[in-house]
Amino acid sequence: MIDLLTFLFWNLLYFAAFVGITLAVVFPFYYAVLSSADRSGERTASGVFWNIVFWIVVALIVLIAIFPFYYAVLSSLETGTQLFIPNYLPQSLNPANYEAVLTRPSFVSSIVNSVFVATVTVVAALFLAVTASYALARVRFRGRGLLLLTILAVSMFPQIAVLSGLFELVNWLGIYNTPWALILSYTIFTLPFTVWVLTTFMRDLPVEIEEAAIVDGASPWVVISKVFLPLLWPALVTTGLLAFIGAWNEFLFALTFTITETRRTVPVAIALLSGASQQEIPWGPIMAASVIVTVPLIALVLIFQRKIVAGLTAGGVKG
Amino acid sequence: MTTTISANPERSRGRETSLQSQRARAAFWFLAPMLVMLFFVAAWPLFRSIMFSFTDAEANDIFTGGSEWVGFDNYLSWRVRDDGSIRWRGVLADADWWNAVWNTIRFAFMSVALETVLGLLVALVLNAEFKGRGLVRAAILIPWAIPTIVSARMWGWMLNDQFGIINDMLLTVGFIDSPIAWTARADTAMIAVLMVDVWKTTPFMALLILAGLQMIPRDMYESAKIDGIHPMKVFFRVTLPLLKPALMVAVIFRVLDALRIFDLIYVLTPQSEATVTMSILSYRELQQFGDYGEGSAQSTLLFLIIALFVLLYIWLGRVDLSGERSK
Structure with missing residues (x-):
């Protein structure tokens, strides 16, 4: 019984820490998105700053969303040893895998x-x-x-x-x-x-x-x-x-x-x-x-x- | 699943009475094929699975029917040994099962928490007006459109210990000094699974939340802006409370999905005990070991846990799932 309680206690602590860290990491992004929406029309220094941060967030979202598929296409066109060298831009257009x-x-x-x-x-x-x-x-x-x-x-x-x-x-x-x-x-x-x-x-x-x-x-x-x-x-x-x-x-x-x-x-x-x-x-x-x-x-x-x-x-x- | 069909009492006069009863009769016949179908593919198999959990059925008994009733032995049974000590058996006394329960809960909690927080962020971005919003929405639909098995394979390749691009990125930046075997190590397997699941499911969450966001009238933000209220305050005081119903529904859909997760883990981290979930454990018992009794007991327990969760959630959160009350 005591074992179970300590187990639950540590795990609740674990979850709480997890949520806390997540919120702390994500908070600045929320702040940026909300601030930029609020100041989108302004041509002041802070308006421009928040706009830039907002575009960085947008770029990150798009990049993370499409990169894995992009990388799969990239890898599918490589054969032999080339496949096993990580690269970010297309190195070859070999249809051998498709064949x-x-x-x-x-x-x-x-x-x-x-x-x-x-x-x-x-x-x-x-x-x-x-x-x-x-x-x-x-x-x-x-x-x-x-x-x-x-x-x-x-x-x-x-x-x-x-x-x-x-x-x-x-x-x-x-x-x-x-x-x-x-x-x-x-x-x-x-x-x-x-x-x-x-x-x-x-x-x-x-x-x-x-x-x-x-x-x-x-x-x-x-x-x-x-x-x-x-x-x-x-x-x-x-x-x-x-x-x-x-x-x-x-x-x-x-x-x-x-x-x-x-x-x-x-x-x-x-x-x-x-x-x-x-x-x-x-x-x-x-x-x-x-x-x-x-x-x-x-x-x-x-x-x-x-x-x-x-x-x-x-x-x-x-x- | 029987339903009583009755005419609407408000309109039961003269010709309308026969009309209403005709409509009600038609409604019954319109519903019947679907109900029969659902009975055969859902209710009956569920009932049979629960029955199997009280027998000692093996894979072959499915064909021959030679299994015996064993009561609750698959769930929990005990035997007193000669030396007086008690030997416990059954799913509830199985450390592997408790490990799977814990893995499942941990996965469901962490993935849904991450997906909600990130999905809300993406939804807020998509709710803002900017050039190229359509393109961003199209981009986030891509992870959602990719089959789970395919994303598990794609990420399995990206997370490969020797040739994976994730290790390459982290090594280049200097976060790690030697490659990590993401899917094999006990302490990183869950992180790998969470990464893929969050990547794949956040778009779905974002779209559900976005639909909720778009129902909030724009002039609320306008007036808040004119009054000079800080956007962060508006978010916590106005947006979040108004968004709560949509969030509650989105979260329950995701939790139910996460609690039954099978395919992603089966393909991404098949060997790791750190990511075995209740579905995986039950599938192993059924298909690999052919123990239909214990496997069915495990799946029945999963069903009970999910049902209990749904009832608690609807009761505590007062979620209006059927949409009847708002009409």
Whole structure:
């Protein structure tokens, strides 16, 4: 008992020290950002000073955000001994690593698997979610709040908590080591997420449109398919995209429910990519593979930037 | 997950009654497919996992069903030896499990604290008006878009002990005089994991907080500025209190994510005992050792800890997650 108390005491102290140091380090940055926003219009000495500090903070944020990916691209284009000398600017443009990865049949098939699994998962989730979120957003019934909370709770499940039960289910259905095992198990996080976000979107649509349709004698199904669906397209694209990214990145289920190399998805393939021997990690090809699977995602995210930010915040923050 | 469907009492008159009940019936059928699906992929597997935790199931028993009920033995059991001493067994008496619990809590606390503080800073930057704000926002979306496994691999390479660029930077600046084996050493493995997680997740936090910041009316800052109030004071007295609801929700999303962390650690520091989390330990038990009884007991305990945390958080923080109350 005394041991436990001293353990807890030291750890609380540890946490307190951690928070204190963090705040002390970050405080000047906060001060700079807030001060520069306050004095942005002023051409006085202090206004200029805070402006410069502000730009340094901005530069740091951008640099830290993009450097690791930049460095991965850099490394993926180097081979042999060159790879093992740290350098900050491109030294060579050798596509050998890309050739090595793309000529591995297992890696190519894992890309195909990932695209297939993520696409089917998203389509299925959206199909189930549109009608469900209409009911949750537009029809008042007892227990709606509780139901919404339950759905939210499911999306926050620790995946490991359902792993052995899902493993049994997957084996019982005879879909172990097939893409269907992944599609089924990914529903556990894509479906609650899409329902949640679409419900938020639908709640904000004006009631008048729906009422007009009902007065004209439209059935609930017609209201969904003819009135709401056209208005929902932007929301569907956003949610679909976010669910796609989630399915594309999933690791635990993909690792557990596939066994042969050609059935793996991209994250598992990259995590288990190995060289000729156990000791030797093939960093060049790993970096090339990482760049290959990341570039389409980054392109998608940058193209749909505004929509994604809107979708993320709809899923996270409720005004 | 049964729900009673009832018509809205305010409007139950004449034609509207049948209309309302028609809508309610339709709502039930619209919800049914999703509920059935969620039952099969979430409720049933969860129930089966909990059942496994009370049996001595091994990997093969999944196919044959030859496991026996052992009660709470996987959680805690004891046996009195001949010499009178008591031998404890089960997850709750397992030092490795307590190590994993402690690692998980430490990771969740430190990563979420760092991500909140840094995410708020990035959000404040993005909330300011300056040229190139769109570019900065695009840049911070990149870490978020990169798959966790890929970022674990990228950082694993950057943190490499012999050829890593992080060691090269620190050596050049003079912070260290010999390379550090970041992911292998017991005292730096957690720092490495935290670095990657903070890098990857701060953008998400920043975007959530930014959405909260943008709901604060601009004229509040204007009037504070006219009154000559120091910006730091405005931040603590106005911005932070108004931001609290958004922060609370963002923090709980992150804590729940951090408590179940698996993929990053599995790839970045697979060997280190200093970063074994509850998910990792349970996965090892299930997949490597094939002990479904004890592995399921570990995952059930993780589920209980997370559920307890959520209930406490919502109750103590009065967080409005469903958005029902504000409507």
